[in-house]
Amino acid sequence: MAEETENKRALVIAAHPDDGEFGAAGTIAQWAAEGWEFYYLVCTNGAKGTSDPDLAPERLVRMREEEQRNAAMTLGARDVYFLGYEDGELLYTRELLGRVVRVLRTVRPRAVFTHDPETLIHTWGREPFQGAVNHSDHRATGLVSIDAVYPTARDRLNFPEHLAEGLETHKVSEIYLWGSNTPNFDVDITDVVDTKVAALMAHQSQFPEGSAFFERMKDFWRGEDGRMAERFRKVILPF
Numbered sequence: 664m665a666e667e668t669e670n671k672r673a674l675v676i677a678a679h680p681d682d683g684e685f686g687a688a689g690t691i692a693q694w695a696a697e698g699w700e701f702y703y704l705v706c707t708n709g710a711k712g713t714s715d716p717d718l719a720p721e722r723l724v725r726m727r728e729e730e731q732r733n734a735a736m737t738l739g740a741r742d743v744y745f746l747g748y749e750d751g752e753l754l755y756t757r758e759l760l761g762r763v764v765r766v767l768r769t770v771r772p773r774a775v776f777t778h779d780p781e782t783l784i785h786t787w788g789r790e791p792f793q794g795a796v797n798h799s800d801h802r803a804t805g806l807v808s809i810d811a812v813y814p815t816a817r818d819r820l821n822f823p824e825h826l827a828e829g830l831e832t833h834k835v836s837e838i839y840l841w842g843s844n845t846p847n848f849d850v851d852i853t854d855v856v857d858t859k860v861a862a863l864m865a866h867q868s869q870f871p872e873g874s875a876f877f878e879r880m881k882d883f884w885r886g887e888d889g890r891m892a893e894r895f896r897k898v899i900l901p902f
């Protein structure tokens with residue numbers, strides 16, 4: 664148990680470049696400053712993230728990888744893994760599960776941050792009938808990540824080729840799901856909101872209108888008490 668309480672590594676598993684920042688940048692910035700080591704795993708290549716007909720998808724993919732690395736470094740994260748699946752076409756497959764498990768067994772995080780796969784429609788608990796469809800890549804990423812945590816990465820007979828390569832099984836202790844309709848854990852990010860915005864702005868290809876967009880986002884992040892928060896469904900896994 665001593666090893667687990669001293670383990671301050673976290674893996675952020677995102678469908679697209681920039682999802683990790685929207686979901687958890689303020690938390691990453693604060694925890695990294697407290698000694699946590701953050702790693703990212705981005706499942707898709709972000710190749711659909713443009714309305715510019717003159718921007719070739721291959722060039723956009725390279726731009727978005729670079730932007731994601733810059734965003735992660737802005738927050739004090741250590742490294743970014745990319746799986747490179749086609750944007751908008753992510754499916755729950757045995758291959759995807761195995762690749763996520765491999766990264767879990769490599770990074771060996773205590774905490775995993777990812778999309779809440781139970782959210783089909785984001786409701787935000789605000790206006791009645793108002794909602795937004797949760798992207799299918801987000802749902803696939805969240806679902807495969809949770810299954811990778813339990814039981815797949817933990818049990819040695821799952822993807823035994825990893826063990827043959829020298830990796831060990833791994834047990835994650837905490838899951839933090841962003842984009843949840845049933846959040847139970849708030850992280851106050853008021854003091855680091857400018858760092859969150861800076862990390863999001865690192866995704867230059869995505870936010871051509873720049874800081875004006877994020878001034879509106881701050882209103883979205885602000886609660887009734889005037890403080891800004893990231894809201895997660897937190898799950899502790901005792902077993």
Ligand SMILES: [Zn+2]
Nearest residue numbers: 678679682798
């Ligand atoms: Zn996304």
